[in-house]
Amino acid sequence: MLLPVIMAGGTGSRLWPMSRELYPKQFLRLYGQQSMLQETILRLEGVDVAEPMVICNEEHRFLVAEQLRQINKLSHNIILEPVGRNTAPAIALAALNAVENGDDPLLLVLAADHIINNKAVFHKAIRIAERYAREDRLVTFGIVPDSPETGYGYIQRGEKLGKESDAPFCVARFVEKPDLATAQHYVESGSYYWNSGMFMFRARKYLEELEKFRPDILQACQSAVSAANKDSEFITIDRDLFCACPDESIDYAVMENTADAVVVGLDAEWSDVGSWSALWEVSDKDAGGNVLSGDTFLHDAHNCYVNTDEKLVAAIGVENLVIINTKDAVLVVDKSRVQDVKKVVEHLKQNNRSEYRRHREIYRPWGRCDVVVQSERFNVNRITVKPGGAFSMQMHYHRIEHWVILSGTGQVTRGDETFLLTENQSTLLPIGVPHRLENPGKIPLEILEIQSGSYLGEDDIIRIKDQYGRC
Incomplete structure (x- = not known):
C-alpha cells in the first residue's frame, strides 16, 4: 500500500490577492469543487x-485539519x-515518522497545489512507478511538455528500462529553468520532461x-522528530532542532x-497553477474566451480571467486582462505580465501592509472572523462559530467587547456566570x-463583535484556557 505524503507548504504569492501568506493557494477552491489540497x-x-x-506550516494547522475533516481524512496525520526548510527535510520528516514503528511504506510525494485532469493516466503512471520503487529505485514523475516553458526545471531521460511503450527511463540529469531558446531545443528533442516535483x-x-549525500540534513531531522510532540491532534516538530536543519530541495540533496x-513520463493534463494565466489556460471558457467566477458582467471582452468575491465586476471592451476582486483588494493585470504580481x-x-499576509476574513480553529471595520479605536467583526466551536477563555487589559447574536445560539461565560444568548440578544x-463564547447548537453561530479601547492588538488576548492548545 502507498502512503501519500502531501506537501502543503508555500505561500503562492503569484496568485495574490486570493492567495495570502496565511491562506495560500493550496487551500483555495480555484479549480474544481474542492480546495486544491482536497x-x-x-x-x-x-x-x-x-x-x-x-x-504543512505550523500557522496553517487548523486550516489543514478542517479541510481534512471535511473529506473524512483527518486521523492524526x-x-x-x-519553519520552512524546503522539500528534502520535509520529506525526511514524513519518512522518519513512517518508519518509526518498523514499517517501510512506499511514499507517494505530491504537491498540494497541482491540477491533474486525467486521473486514469495519472493512476496508470502511479502503478508503473510502484513497480520500480519496490525495486529500490527513486522515481520521479516527468511531465510531457507541450510548450517551451521557461518557468520549470527539466529532466533529461537516459536509458529506457523496458520494452513497453510506457516504460520509464533512467534519469540522465536534472537541469535548471532554461532560457527560451534552450527550452525550445529541449521540447523539440523529445528527450526532456518538465520536473513536476x-x-x-x-x-x-x-x-x-539522504544519509549518503546529505547526512547533516538527516541528522537534524532525526533529532527534530525524536523530540516531536505527538500528544495532540498534530505531530509538532521541535522548533529549535529543526531550525538547525539546512534548507535544501530533494533535487539538489538526493535526486541529482x-x-x-x-x-516516469506523465501526460495527464497537468498544471502547477503558478500564475493567473496558467489558471485561465486550464479553465472552461465562454464564447469570448473568458473565464468568469462570481458576480460579473462583460461586454465586448475577450480572453479575460475575472474572479470576484462579493461585489459585481463589470468589464467593457477589454482583452487579455486578469481582474481579481477580494474583500480588501483588487488586482488588474495584463495576462502577459502576471509573473510581476509578486512585485x-x-x-x-x-x-x-497586512494585505500580503492575510485576508479581511481570517480563519480560526473555531470558525472564521470577517474584519468589517478596522480603525485605531474600534473594530467591528462578523464572527462565525461552527457547531462545537469555542473561543479560548480569555481576558483583555485594553479593550471592551460587545457581542450581538445575529443567528444561532451562543453560550457565554463572563466571570463567574454562564448564560445563553439567541438572536438579537447581546452582552x-x-x-x-x-x-x-461557545456554540452548543447544531447550526453555525453568527455574531457581531464590536471592540473598542485604547489598544486593539492581537497580543492583548490573554488566554487562560484553550481547547485547541494555543495557551
Missing part, C-alpha cells in the same frame, strides 16, 4: 493508498513544520540516500546525486473580566 487527496480514489500524511520511493531507501533515479507582494511586505465584556 482535490489532491481525492484524486487518489481508485488507487490502493493509506490515509495521507500532510506536511498532520506534520507541522515550525512528484516522487515515489521506499521510506528507508530515501533515508539511506543518486544512481537509482528513474523518471505587488514585495511592495506590501516592505510597507508592512458586554468589560476590561479584565475572563470570558468565553
Whole structure:
C-alpha cells in the first residue's frame, strides 16, 4: 500500500490577492469543487493508498485539519513544520515518522497545489512507478511538455528500462529553468520532461540516500522528530532542532546525486497553477474566451480571467486582462505580465501592509472572523462559530467587547456566570473580566463583535484556557 505524503507548504504569492501568506493557494477552491489540497487527496480514489500524511506550516494547522475533516481524512496525520526548510527535510520528516514503528511504506510525494485532469493516466503512471520503487529505485514523475516553458526545471531521460511503450527511463540529469531558446531545443528533442516535483520511493531507501549525500540534513531531522510532540491532534516538530536543519530541495540533496533515479513520463493534463494565466489556460471558457467566477458582467471582452468575491465586476471592451476582486483588494493585470504580481507582494511586505499576509476574513480553529471595520479605536467583526466551536477563555487589559447574536445560539461565560444568548440578544465584556463564547447548537453561530479601547492588538488576548492548545 502507498502512503501519500502531501506537501502543503508555500505561500503562492503569484496568485495574490486570493492567495495570502496565511491562506495560500493550496487551500483555495480555484479549480474544481474542492480546495486544491482536497482535490489532491481525492484524486487518489481508485488507487490502493493509506490515509495521507500532510506536511504543512505550523500557522496553517487548523486550516489543514478542517479541510481534512471535511473529506473524512483527518486521523492524526498532520506534520507541522515550525519553519520552512524546503522539500528534502520535509520529506525526511514524513519518512522518519513512517518508519518509526518498523514499517517501510512506499511514499507517494505530491504537491498540494497541482491540477491533474486525467486521473486514469495519472493512476496508470502511479502503478508503473510502484513497480520500480519496490525495486529500490527513486522515481520521479516527468511531465510531457507541450510548450517551451521557461518557468520549470527539466529532466533529461537516459536509458529506457523496458520494452513497453510506457516504460520509464533512467534519469540522465536534472537541469535548471532554461532560457527560451534552450527550452525550445529541449521540447523539440523529445528527450526532456518538465520536473513536476512528484516522487515515489521506499521510506528507508530515501533515508539511506539522504544519509549518503546529505547526512547533516538527516541528522537534524532525526533529532527534530525524536523530540516531536505527538500528544495532540498534530505531530509538532521541535522548533529549535529543526531550525538547525539546512534548507535544501530533494533535487539538489538526493535526486541529482543518486544512481537509482528513474523518471516516469506523465501526460495527464497537468498544471502547477503558478500564475493567473496558467489558471485561465486550464479553465472552461465562454464564447469570448473568458473565464468568469462570481458576480460579473462583460461586454465586448475577450480572453479575460475575472474572479470576484462579493461585489459585481463589470468589464467593457477589454482583452487579455486578469481582474481579481477580494474583500480588501483588487488586482488588474495584463495576462502577459502576471509573473510581476509578486512585485505587488514585495511592495506590501516592505510597507508592512497586512494585505500580503492575510485576508479581511481570517480563519480560526473555531470558525472564521470577517474584519468589517478596522480603525485605531474600534473594530467591528462578523464572527462565525461552527457547531462545537469555542473561543479560548480569555481576558483583555485594553479593550471592551460587545457581542450581538445575529443567528444561532451562543453560550457565554463572563466571570463567574454562564448564560445563553439567541438572536438579537447581546452582552458586554468589560476590561479584565475572563470570558468565553461557545456554540452548543447544531447550526453555525453568527455574531457581531464590536471592540473598542485604547489598544486593539492581537497580543492583548490573554488566554487562560484553550481547547485547541494555543495557551
